[in-house]
Amino acid sequence: MNGPSLATGQRSLGDPSITYPLWPPLTRGCPKTSTASLAYPVEVDYDYARVSASLFEQEPGPDLARWSPLLPPLHAPTLGEGGTPLIPLEGVYVKDESRNPTWSHKDRLNRITVSAALGAGAPGVVVASSGNHGASAAAYAARAGLPAIVLASADAPPAVHSFVRAYGAKVLAVPVEARWPLMREIVDRLGYHPVSNLTVTHTGHPFGPEGYKTIAYELFLQLGGVPAAVFAPTGYAELLYGVWKGFTELRRLGLAGTTPRMFSCEAIAGGPIARAVDTGAPAAIVPLQHTEAYSIGCSVGGHRGVRAVRDSGGEALLVTDDEMRAAQRTLAAQGLWQEVSGAAGLAAYRKLGRDFDGPVVCIATSSGFKGMGVGMESVEVLTNPTVDDVL
Amino acid sequence: MNGPSLATGQRSLGDPSITYPLWPPLTRGCPKTSTASLAYPVEVDYDYARVSASLFEQEPGPDLARWSPLLPPLHAPTLGEGGTPLIPLEGVYVKDESRNPTWSHKDRLNRITVSAALGAGAPGVVVASSGNHGASAAAYAARAGLPAIVLASADAPPAVHSFVRAYGAKVLAVPVEARWPLMREIVDRLGYHPVSNLTVTHTGHPFGPEGYKTIAYELFLQLGGVPAAVFAPTGYAELLYGVWKGFTELRRLGLAGTTPRMFSCEAIAGGPIARAVDTGAPAAIVPLQHTEAYSIGCSVGGHRGVRAVRDSGGEALLVTDDEMRAAQRTLAAQGLWQEVSGAAGLAAYRKLGRDFDGPVVCIATSSGFKGMGVGMESVEVLTNPTVDDVL
Numbered sequence: 001m002n003g004p005s006l007a008t009g010q011r012s013l014g015d016p017s018i019t020y021p022l023w024p025p026l027t028r029g030c031p032k033t034s035t036a037s038l039a040y041p042v043e044v045d046y047d048y049a050r051v052s053a054s055l056f057e058q059e060p061g062p063d064l065a066r067w068s069p070l071l072p073p074l075h076a077p078t079l080g081e082g083g084t085p086l087i088p089l090e091g092v093y094v095k096d097e098s099r100n101p102t103w104s105h106k107d108r109l110n111r112i113t114v115s116a117a118l119g120a121g122a123p124g125v126v127v128a129s130s131g132n133h134g135a136s137a138a139a140y141a142a143r144a145g146l147p148a149i150v151l152a153s154a155d156a157p158p159a160v161h162s163f164v165r166a167y168g169a170k171v172l173a174v175p176v177e178a179r180w181p182l183m184r185e186i187v188d189r190l191g192y193h194p195v196s197n198l199t200v201t202h203t204g205h206p207f208g209p210e211g212y213k214t215i216a217y218e219l220f221l222q223l224g225g226v227p228a229a230v231f232a233p234t235g236y237a238e239l240l241y242g243v244w245k246g247f248t249e250l251r252r253l254g255l256a257g258t259t260p261r262m263f264s265c266e267a268i269a270g271g272p273i274a275r276a277v278d279t280g281a282p283a284a285i286v287p288l289q290h291t292e293a294y295s296i297g298c299s300v301g302g303h304r305g306v307r308a309v310r311d312s313g314g315e316a317l318l319v320t321d322d323e324m325r326a327a328q329r330t331l332a333a334q335g336l337w338q339e340v341s342g343a344a345g346l347a348a349y350r351k352l353g354r355d356f357d358g359p360v361v362c363i364a365t366s367s368g369f370k371g372m373g374v375g376m377e378s379v380e381v382l383t384n385p386t387v388d389d390v391l
Numbered sequence: 392m393n394g395p396s397l398a399t400g401q402r403s404l405g406d407p408s409i410t411y412p413l414w415p416p417l418t419r420g421c422p423k424t425s426t427a428s429l430a431y432p433v434e435v436d437y438d439y440a441r442v443s444a445s446l447f448e449q450e451p452g453p454d455l456a457r458w459s460p461l462l463p464p465l466h467a468p469t470l471g472e473g474g475t476p477l478i479p480l481e482g483v484y485v486k487d488e489s490r491n492p493t494w495s496h497k498d499r500l501n502r503i504t505v506s507a508a509l510g511a512g513a514p515g516v517v518v519a520s521s522g523n524h525g526a527s528a529a530a531y532a533a534r535a536g537l538p539a540i541v542l543a544s545a546d547a548p549p550a551v552h553s554f555v556r557a558y559g560a561k562v563l564a565v566p567v568e569a570r571w572p573l574m575r576e577i578v579d580r581l582g583y584h585p586v587s588n589l590t591v592t593h594t595g596h597p598f599g600p601e602g603y604k605t606i607a608y609e610l611f612l613q614l615g616g617v618p619a620a621v622f623a624p625t626g627y628a629e630l631l632y633g634v635w636k637g638f639t640e641l642r643r644l645g646l647a648g649t650t651p652r653m654f655s656c657e658a659i660a661g662g663p664i665a666r667a668v669d670t671g672a673p674a675a676i677v678p679l680q681h682t683e684a685y686s687i688g689c690s691v692g693g694h695r696g697v698r699a700v701r702d703s704g705g706e707a708l709l710v711t712d713d714e715m716r717a718a719q720r721t722l723a724a725q726g727l728w729q730e731v732s733g734a735a736g737l738a739a740y741r742k743l744g745r746d747f748d749g750p751v752v753c754i755a756t757s758s759g760f761k762g763m764g765v766g767m768e769s770v771e772v773l774t775n776p777t778v779d780d781v782l
Contacts, residue, residue: 061450079476085474098494099471142724159550163765167723167724332533332557367494368557377552389563390581
């Protein structure tokens with residue numbers, strides 16, 4: 001710990017003049033600006049004047065507690081999240097988030113959201129998730145001694161089913177349309193703290209993106225400055241928004257003179273952020289087709305991603321499964337095995353084909369073990385192999 | 392890089408007065424002391440007088456190049472291996488090696504062995520492996536631009552088959568008895584550099600354990616001193632020996648006053664290190680029964696593990712699959728999902744039931760995604776779930 005949290009309250013993304021106390025976390029978004037068809041998230045405010053510049057003189061290692069002044073209170077113990085390596089590769093830098101405790105970026109968020117559940121005095125946490133988010137929430141809840149309920153996607157890959165169940169949570173595989181009604185009921189009747197979304201357009205947990213801010217802090221130290229552009233695999237865009245917020249804080253603190261352009265990298269099978277950016281809407285809901293990038297395939301979008309793209313001068317990009325698989329192969333051929341969605345950042349950067357005046361970061365979110373086809377290949381055993389089989 | 396390698400040559404573990412030049416790496420062990428039934432490994436020597444104490448004033452972060460003076464020359468590029476977190480848990484410290492680039496400790500070894508292949512001018516690398524070692528070698532070879540051949544275990548779990556194939560290596564699933572003859576043929580006929588064992592008792596790659604030394608360096612910095620005991624999941628004992636060697640170097644350099652007791656933690660289904668220690672033999676070969684801890688289930692042992700146990704005042708411990716599964720559940724209930732073999736260290740510590748006068752480290756070697764039963768659970772989908780299904 002580098003000092004207590006300097007969080008002061010919550011602020012509406014619908015109207016920044018509207019503020020709320022820090023507790024309880026507004027897990028249903030901003031009540032004053034949200035409507036029946038559009039929900040606005042809130043974000044966390046800090047007393048930035050009291051942040052010591054020496055906070056950014058440390059190493060970008062594991063355990064988010066090293067950034068404690070710029071995070072909500074960390075009641076949940078660490079699993080050593082964060083501090084992931086930055087690998088130069090094909091002219092870009094790959095931030096390998098598969099190196100977190102449950103092998104995806106979600107661990108940064110769940111250290112924060114499970115801390116919020118403890119701070120709120122909840123008897124447990126509940127999460128609706130297709131895989132990574134649910135397993136990560138289960139791991140952090142287990143570590144903190146809190147019960148967890150995971151409403152899992154019925155069609156997750158077999159290895160991911162094992163993953164989500166590994167941490168002792170109560171896991172229910174339910175149809176996707178049943179997930180959110182059941183989640184709301186668990187929140188209302190059992191008092192469990194929701195660590196995934198509850199609202200009509202996505203607002204998510206108000207504290208969650210604060211965990212992702214730490215990627216910006218690490219990149220700033222790892223690069224010795226601010227990148228020109230960041231490409232992030234994008235589902236609900238909590239990652240994109242969090243990284244963007246971290247860079248705006250570095251500028252606000254006078255440590256950085258610029259901020260990067262932020263590129264949302266969605267599966268073309270859905271793409272609610274791109275729709276909202278294209279139409280000028282605060283958020284959008286779109287039909288969702290099948291995609292192998294199930295970890296980022298979203299129908300419901302939110303305002304956070306729109307804000308990150310617009311405010312940073314970025315763009316909302318869409319990539320096909322084929323483009324993501326090609327980027328996945330490129331990464332694997334350099335020693336980094338990502339699930340298909342984890343390669344969306346590199347895929348979108350390549351598709352855009354633009355030169356930037358400075359370093360480009362592609363976030364790679366998650367281990368290849370979470371992929372759709374994993375464990376389904378047939379294996380032929382050679383009974384009398386010779387060196388000729390090799391040639 | 393913190394300076395060039397200070398490696399000076401190779402030294403026999405069979406007779407320490409016998410030395411060899413650093414190149415070529417003696418991948419068939421010490422030719423002068425080995426016999427037809429027993430092979431002695433060689434190890435790497437350094438010019439310790441030229442090591443700067445400031446080397447140990449840095450952070451224990453990723454990329455083994457930070458320890459370059461005390462490693463063989465690093466020709467292979469990094470994937471950000473090492474720098475893994477140390478998690479306090481149930482009275483011990485768990486070193487979570489699932490946080491490496493291919494999610495096991497093997498990445499530390501393969502950065503070194505693929506570097507040796509490049510340094511030796513080999514046209515490729517070949518490895519016989521049940522999973523982790525093969526995938527890791529394939530990843531580092533891919534990153535270095537070298538072809539790789541993996542002689543895989545035919546009965547590896549389905550997800551591990553996908554893992555080993557992910558990095559573009561030539562993968563052949565062959566019966567276990569065919570692996571070593573074929574490997575020797577590939578070495579002899581194709582000139583490929585072997586990064587796993589070639590000898591009658593295990594010698595392995597002479598440079599390999601140098602990568603594992605970095606765990607000792609990290610533990611020294613993370614704990615602010617030397618632990619009282621280290622429990623390591625043990626197959627061929629390269630990990631155990633490497634960590635032991637690292638601590639002996641810290642003592643030799645005058646940085647540490649003590650060394651830890653080293654405990655080899657083998658699956659009782661095999662246990663060649665325990666057999667050799669018990670009988671006073673330099674190395675042993677034992678029958679191997681079935682074990683779910685396939686990553687450490689070994690018939691053929693080597694001299695390195697015997698040396699680490701004996702020289703450190705440690706013990707050779709054996710654990711059952713049930714004991715490892717229980718330790719696996721304990722780790723998962725604290726948010727760390729390991730494959731069964733990865734929990735052997737904690738299992739053996741618990742079974743020993745001894746108090747130590749100082750910190751105890753259990754190395755947890757590998758992600759739960761590599762487990763035998765992963766992806767094989769049946770999942771029941773609830774079509775009309777209610778909150779009563781949760782209770």
